[in-house]
Amino acid sequence: MMARGSRVAWSILERLGRFDGGSNPPCPILMNQRDAKKVYSLLVQTYPDAREPAGKICRGTPFEVIILTILSAQTTDKAVLKVKPALFGRYPTPAKLAIAKQEDVEEIIHSLGYYHAKAKNIIAASQALLDDFGGSVPATMDELLKIPGVGRKTANIVLYHALGKNEGVAVDTHVRRLAQRIGFSATDNVTVIEKDLMALFPKKDWGDVTDVLIAHGRATCDAKKPLCAECVIKGMCRWVKENR
Numbered sequence: 001m002m003a004r005g006s007r008v009a010w011s012i013l014e015r016l017g018r019f020d021g022g023s024n025p026p027c028p029i030l031m032n033q034r035d036a037k038k039v040y041s042l043l044v045q046t047y048p049d050a051r052e053p054a055g056k057i058c059r060g061t062p063f064e065v066i067i068l069t070i071l072s073a074q075t076t077d078k079a080v081l082k083v084k085p086a087l088f089g090r091y092p093t094p095a096k097l098a099i100a101k102q103e104d105v106e107e108i109i110h111s112l113g114y115y116h117a118k119a120k121n122i123i124a125a126s127q128a129l130l131d132d133f134g135g136s137v138p139a140t141m142d143e144l145l146k147i148p149g150v151g152r153k154t155a156n157i158v159l160y161h162a163l164g165k166n167e168g169v170a171v172d173t174h175v176r177r178l179a180q181r182i183g184f185s186a187t188d189n190v191t192v193i194e195k196d197l198m199a200l201f202p203k204k205d206w207g208d209v210t211d212v213l214i215a216h217g218r219a220t221c222d223a224k225k226p227l228c229a230e231c232v233i234k235g236m237c238r239w240v241k242e243n244r
């Protein structure tokens with residue numbers, strides 16, 4: 001059971017995080033680097049294939065990765081991979097997708113949800129790649145963030161998986177949930193969570209941290225029913241300590 005003082009401090013930290021617009025410094029780290037390293041090692045041992053991109057949306061050319069990652073919002077990788085052959089069979093390059101009719105693209109991706117906005121975004125992204133970057137995917141965070149539909153999560157995935165660069169930690173819904181539960185971060189603000197993770201883990205691991213946390217989120221730490229009793233990091237997890 002958490003002491004009252006700790007609970008109050010935790011609550012203040014959480015509230016600070018919720019009102020943080022992203023410009024404030026990172027919240028205090030709850031887990032130290034040594035323990036975070038232990039947690040990460042246990043998860044890497046548990047999910048040895050997590051860092052392999054085979055069969056994932058992040059496998060492919062930089063153009064494919066950026067488009068598929070934009071499409072992956074609010075849906076599963078499996079659903080995105082289903083539309084991949086038809087989409088790139090018809091529009092294999094930014095030049096082809098940039099001049100596509102929106103309704104034709106919508107027809108291919110309609111199973112993904114939000115398909116109007118997604119079709120618009122990937123056409124606009126292709127136009128930006130063509131107009132501003134000579135038809136190539138740029139290799140810096142600043143340039144990637146200028147592309148419609150691309151935020152830091154997508155940019156980090158493209159940089160790491162398609163271009164081999166570690167510039168940040170991609171924070172998706174699994175990473176956000178697990179960072180809070182495990183005690184890597186005290187906020188639900190993705191910008192602050194990314195800063196906290198970058199402070200906690202060595203740069204060489206930033207890309208892999210995302211993949212390993214996603215694997216754990218899918219296999220064990222479900223949003224609604226986390227399987228804490230069989231979790232390999234239950235002895236170090238803040239969520240378990242608080243709910244004991």
Ligand code: SF4
Binds near residue numbers: 234
């Ligand atoms: S102990 Fe439970 S809450 Fe903590 S990481 Fe494992 S499954 Fe998630």
